[in-house]
Amino acid sequence: MVGLAASLPEGDPLRTVGEAVVPRRLRTTEGWREVGLAALSAAGAKDIPVETRLHHSLPPWTDSTAVQFHLDLGPRASRAISAETRRAAAEERIRELPPEAVWVWSDGSAEGGVENGGGGALLRPPNGDDLEVRVPAGRFCSSTRAELTALLAALEAAAELPGCRGVPVVACLDSKAALLLLAGGAAAQASTLGARLWAQLRRMTADGSTVTLQWVPAHCGLAGNERADALAKEAAALPQQSTPVDVRTLTRAVARHSKRKWQADWPAGWYRTVMGDRAPAPVRTATxxxxxxxxxxxxxxxxxxxxxxxxxxxxxxxxxxxxxxxxxxxxxxxxxxxxxxxxxxxxxxxxxxxxxxxxxxxxxxxxxxxxxxxxxxxxxxxxxxxxxxxxxxxxxxx
Structure with a gap:
């Protein structure tokens, strides 16, 4: 609730209540403000800024045909196939895309998939030198959010390249989850980050560019993807405390910390001997x-x-x-x-x-x-x- 209140705009009644400092009337009773702040503090998230909540989705009727998503390379790109075969399938698909384009290779990195996110991107304009982009994605950050952060920073940088207005843009990334989220369309975005990405895509297509977002397999030797992966890891080491975190990610971080503490507090005994520090999955039996x-x-x-x-x-x-x-x-x-x-x-x-x-x-x-x-x-x-x-x-x- 504290995170939700902080994500609301200035002047919102719930945000005003959440930020208020009210003296306690009863020693043994705590309100949701105190409980929420204590949970955030215990998880190390008390001073992290919260991303403004998305209040209005983008209109669905705007023409988005200039933005194309390619989410598959066929069975040859399966994880069960060798890296050489997956790379060959990706290279075959890349040869079909516009060669005279601003090529973007982006990737995201998050420690354990949940912390210290970073986004990295390699930009290759048709006539010019490569440009490298590094951006922090947040102290608490999912891998998908790190990928989206990297893509947004890359597209914003591509739009500022001199002489590239109206030039096709091809963005390659290895996160199907990120692409599937964006492929739902502008009106389907439920996060501020997703809405910002679609707003950027629309600005680029309004200037005459076509944008192709292509999924590529990870860790198969594609030079652009490998470089973007290295940039993302470098970006993850950047200062994170001033990077806003969305409410959902913040809530999950607090939940993970609370779960770890709950498990660490289990008393020694038969159950802990059996299960260690993890809770069992739901039991599914016949009766x-x-x-x-x-x-x-x-x-x-x-x-x-x-x-x-x-x-x-x-x-x-x-x-x-x-x-x-x-x-x-x-x-x-x-x-x-x-x-x-x-x-x-x-x-x-x-x-x-x-x-x-x-x-x-x-x-x-x-x-x-x-x-x-x-x-x-x-x-x-x-x-x-x-x-x-x-x-x-x-x-x-x-």
């Missing part, structure tokens, strides 16, 4: 009962475990009403009677599941990382319950 078993076994609180039921007081015995001692006979595995039937014992150690483990894992003893697989956990839980129902009953334990 809800299987999904419940999977979640409970990973969390260490399985409702079918004798040890767990005894720990919460649901399996009292004359000798012990309730305890958390894994050596207590009341929590002993009813199938093998060798140890408490904790999730670790059931999934990794219980002798009754040697066969299922061997079939699923290739080993009769499992490891903690094996429990990350939904199908393995579901199969072992079902196998254990089948053994338990056949060979173990409460009276036998007494």
């Amino acid at each position: 809800r009962e299987e999904a419940v078993d999977i979640h409970q076994l990973r969390s260490g609180h399985w409702a079918r475990s004798e040890q767990y039921l005894h720990r919460i007081g649901r399996r009292p015995t004359p000798e012990c009403a309730q305890c958390d001692d894994k050596e207590c006979p009341a929590g002993r595995c009813l199938v093998c009677s060798e140890a408490a039937d904790t999730p670790a014992h059931v999934l990794l150690e219980c002798p009754c599941l040697y066969g299922p483990r061997l079939r699923a894992l290739g080993n009769i003893i499992g490891a903690a990382h094996d429990v990350r697989r939904d199908d393995v956990v579901a199969a072992l839980a079902a196998g254990y319950m089948a053994h338990k129902s056949r060979s173990a009953t409460l009276p036998l334990r007494r």
Whole structure:
């Protein structure tokens, strides 16, 4: 909400409220301003300027036929094909484009795809020397936004080249995501950056230029693309703090920081032994009962475990009403009677599941990382319950 308020124009009521400094009336209660600013500060984004939100989309009725998008080079440009074949396919397509044009090779770079973005571009006018462009894309920046930033800077530079007004422009970039976003049309742009790009494209076509945006495969040896990639990496090292960030990118940066902190604060225990510092993907199984078993076994609180039921007081015995001692006979595995039937014992150690483990894992003893697989956990839980129902009953334990 703080980022959204900051993206609104001066005088907007929400922005005024967001920027207001109001004394707290209650010590234990914080408003959205305080919570938002604290989250931005923790993520290192408190002092980063926010890009003005796009309030009016560009009109869809303006003629845009002078802007053409080419998003494919055929099956020979697939990532599964060798770099030499992909380069040959790209060079074949490039030979079909206007040779007497302002050629633009642009690329974007972002550390980990989310931070310290930079855009680089190489411009080759028909008569003149090459021009290199470097521009920071933001402290927090997606790879796609870095690509768009590079393209915008390159097109603006191309429009200022002397003697190139009305000359065709060919822009080559290796981001299909960026091209697909622009190919939706001027009216489909939901970001200020996308709208600025289309406004620049329209200014260039209004001056008589045709603009061709061509996708090329990355890292296949195309000289222009390789140089643009190097320029983008250099641009990523430029000062970033004064570069505006859009609200969506800012929100994602705060969400990533909050998730990392939440995961780092997980207590040590069985769940962390299994999952490390990452949350599991949604469980997709045939039945809800299987999904419940999977979640409970990973969390260490399985409702079918004798040890767990005894720990919460649901399996009292004359000798012990309730305890958390894994050596207590009341929590002993009813199938093998060798140890408490904790999730670790059931999934990794219980002798009754040697066969299922061997079939699923290739080993009769499992490891903690094996429990990350939904199908393995579901199969072992079902196998254990089948053994338990056949060979173990409460009276036998007494």
